[in-house]
Amino acid sequence: MSTPTTSRPTTTASATQADDAHRHFDGVDLQALAQRIGTPLHAYSASAIHQRIGELQAALTGLDATICFAVKANPNLAILQLMANAGVGADIVSVGELRRALNAGMPAERIVFSGVGKSTDEIAGALSVGIMRFNVESLDELHTLQRVAQAQEVTARAAVRINPDVDAQTHAKISTGKSENKFGVSIDEARRWFAERSQLTHVQLDGLHVHIGSQILSVEPFRLALQRVAAFWRELEQAGHPVNSIDVGGGLGVCYRAGVDQPVAAADYVGAIREALAGFRGRLLLEPGRYLVAEAGVLLTRVIRVKPGIERTFLVLDAAMNDLQRPSLYDAWHDIVPVADERRPLATYDIVGPVCETGDTFARARELPECAAGDLLLIKATGAYGTSMASTYNSRPLAAEVLLQRGRYAVVRRRQHFEDMIAGEQPARNWETP
Known part of the structure; x- marks a missing residue:
């Protein structure tokens, strides 16, 4: 698959880790992409999707079979x-x-x-x-x-x-x-x-x-x-x-x-x-559905701030539960990694979003290289049931989506503007009786 690789987690807090493989996805520099498009940002690898389709089609060789993608996934x-x-x-x-x-x-x-x-x-x-x-x-x-x-x-x-x-x-x-x-x-x-x-x-x-x-x-x-x-x-x-x-x-x-x-x-x-x-x-x-697209998608997000607490330290991201609902809805695990080259000591965070819900939590007690405001993170395997379950809760606009293929990208959904969000709303001017 063309998805970023994940290093095995280190077991000691004093260890350091760096993984340049997370810098690129389907040949595209993710730091440059996030700088150009902004965050939060959903990115999909066309190469990874093609590979999954090919694997399933090859396994079905000789059968009268039709693959019907579950549209609800993406x-x-x-x-x-x-x-x-x-x-x-x-x-x-x-x-x-x-x-x-x-x-x-x-x-x-x-x-x-x-x-x-x-x-x-x-x-x-x-x-x-x-x-x-x-x-x-x-x-x-x-x-x-x-x-x-x-x-x-x-x-x-x-x-x-x-x-x-x-x-x-x-x-x-x-x-x-x-x-x-x-x-x-x-x-x-x-x-x-x-x-x-x-x-x-x-x-x-x-x-x-x-x-x-x-x-x-x-x-x-x-x-x-x-x-x-x-x-x-x-x-x-x-x-x-x-x-x-x-x-x-x-x-x-x-x-x-x-x-x-x-x-x-x-x-x-x-x-x-x-x-x-x-x-x-x-x-x-x-x-x-999920099989074809989940691992072909990632969610790029930046750290807004690090908030120390009495019992834990919170890593507050600009992505939220309305961008990726699975952790809140299913307590689902998604691997989360920094898009960084430098080595840093490990730290333990509760990784959360800015939505006013305690459930707006991506991970609890997750070990990551030490983060700071402005750092770019990658939430992996978000290509299924990410944008399809997204909402504008807290009046947050829907994130942009891009399709990647061998070093190039195309915007396939522009970031929602506030005017788009309220386009169907209007004051109560014309009162009628049913």
Whole structure:
């Protein structure tokens, strides 16, 4: 990968450390970039994304498989265009993501629509452009899809999302495949849908879908979920219900903490798919998001000040929880390193942002080379669920985004101006009665 390398942490407070590798990312000098664009700043490596796509495509060689990038991971149009140019489709969960995917040049026939809360209007919009498939998550949604498709005089292709009741061994807030989660339906309910599929005059129910969670660092949960889906597929085939596609979801984990996280290799993941679904002659769909972009992104931020406290020392950055919400939302770990060449003694900090929330904390008791106001830091593996979950809380403008490739950069989202932030707001001048 083209991401900056991380030195193994030193164990003594008197040790010193320097790592010139953090100075460059995809051949771009980060100090110069931050000076030019300002901070906080999200930067993405096109080379790293291409490499991840290539690894997955190589592992899928010989299979009838379509990769559909989970747009929610990073919906920037430049990222989506890169995916489209590499032959990758889209997994969407809203009409807004549908419009982004289409605007980026992704063909409708490579777009799948997931999510538990598709509205009637969203279903109608997706049907009107001819998307590949709907991943249906409730009986009410199935009936709505039938009704809307009938009104448009088209046939919708659909898959039932199975909830296999498998523990993905990940954070509770990103687990989606257990019976207590809101996603999908039981195999018993899905069985009833197929038994009554002849009543669906405008829905072709011929697919299965499973997605058990995100940031999964073991192949075993995938293997168990796929075994249950495979058993159900074979049962349906024997009962005379053809299954033309199986969507195996996403969830492949990445390395957020060097030396601790051990992600599953693409070849091992696809090996589990090949083993569980041996003999399947239909199309396979995959929905990677984090795997393709997380480690391809970094967040550049400057130290505002060092604030000594009674029990700890706070390193206050100009980036905040509204720029990267994962640590606040999930207690997620991100490696944080200085973009500096000189050697400095180590110090221990709580690394925080300026937002007026105690939860605006990136790391606690984190050991770093001693920092001072104005120093540039790098928060790693922020390419997924960074900008896509960003907000303007505390009236902070959205950060700029740049795409890097072999020593050059392009701004793919300019820093938000205050006028942009308040563009939809207005005084209460025209009062009306509903």
